[in-house]
């Protein structure tokens with residue numbers, strides 16, 4: 001028997017010492033036996049492992065060497081009072097190891113009674129190192145707090161859901177938890193125990209899951225976009241294990257608005273660039289070449305008019321007149337266009353009589369039509385009125401009639417007529433000309449992609465007229481459209497709201 005068994009502890013004497021030491025050493029618990037005054041008489045192997053003291057080092061020392069300073073004197077006096085009174089004490093210790101490390105223990109200390117069952121001959125403490133468990137618990141608490149904070153402060157709506165199944169298929173979800181942001185996004189406070197379908201207003205959850213499934217890192221994820229309460233929301237749904245799911249809802253309305261604004265401004269920039277290209281091309285070509293022709297014929301005339309025959313002189317004069325007419329129209333268009341670009345086209349709405357206006361345009365273009373052998377017919381009856389800017393409507397009708405003449409062969413007709421419905425007044429400019437291919441019809445009102453074509457007598461153009469006409473009709477809150485059949489003719493229609501009381 002070793003020295004430390006010299007302690008007068010009856011219990012130890014009851015069984016073979018070595019066997020007892022072995023048994024206590026094999027225990028996973030920390031075992032410490034002390035005399036009534038706290039002098040340590042035995043510690044087991046687990047104690048040595050946890051505290052770093054050898055058995056010999058602590059035997060004969062007071063249990064107070066294990067104190068960490070964490071507990072108050074009151075804590076120890078209550079402990080001693082309990083065990084001295086013959087009762088067991090259990091609680092948590094925070095102690096210090098040999099190396100100074102602080103450890104937590106769950107301890108149970110019981111008195112050992114002498115044979116007379118009255119005197120206490122010592123105490124046995126059985127303790128478990130719970131430092132790891134405590135650390136893990138603390139970490140878990142930190143994680144839980146972190147999750148809680150993330151959940152509540154997330155800029156994304158988060159729902160924790162329980163899948164509701166029927167015949168193995170998810171038919172809906174029950175909302176178990178929803179964060180603060182969800183309330184903001186959906187404008188409501190209570191979600192708990194509600195069906196997801198009623199919150200996001202989607203009845204066919206099954207169809208939604210079927211159509212929006214993607215696989216991310218081997219897991220099924222469902223992503224879709226929807227308009228809820230006037231907001232554009234992006235949803236992402238994924239499994240949390242078992243029948244639990246998590247749904248993230250993000251309000252992307254502002255993002256989408258910004259994207260659309262960007263797209264608009266990109267289109268606007270593209271249009272500005274096309275406008276710039278168009279100006280350069282008009283100045284470089286459309287405006288230069290007619291002047292070259294005019295100057296050429298004029299100098300031919302002045303250089304030897306005496307030697308030229310009357311028909312020759314007539315032809316040259318005709319060419320000069322044609323070119324001047326075209327160039328004048330071009331300049332006129334350019335001027336109007338520059339006004340529109342500078343935002344100076346401001347409509348002044350007045351009551352305009354359709355028949356009178358068409359008559360005026362026919363007057364201006366009578367010579368052009370006559371020269372080409374195209375008949376002009378004004379079938380707009382008297383008294384058809386619209387409220388628009390007079391000059392703008394005149395510009396539009398003149399352009400439409402001019403185009404009608406330009407794209408109609410000799411003997412053909414350009415006819416203006418009107419229709420008055422319950423709400424609208426329509427003015428049509430119809431020709432029996434070459435018509436416009438279907439694919440081109442929706443492009444002729446804009447500058448982009450509009451290919452100007454020469455008229456049936458090779459009259460040149462710039463592609464500005466219809467674009468400007470549309471701008472003016474828009475400014476007057478009207479509509480312009482075309483129906484056309486290649487080889488048979490075209491019909492352009494301008495429509496305005498009917499004047500009240502007309």
Ligand code: ADP
Nearest residue numbers: 403404407435444452453461462463464465466
């Ligand atoms: P421009 O006549 O100077 O080219 P517009 O903007 O007036 O410019 O017309 C654009 C194009 O639309 C024309 O070049 C032509 O190809 C087509 N177009 C316009 N009006 C008619 C019409 N009445 N018949 C056939 N094609 C037309």
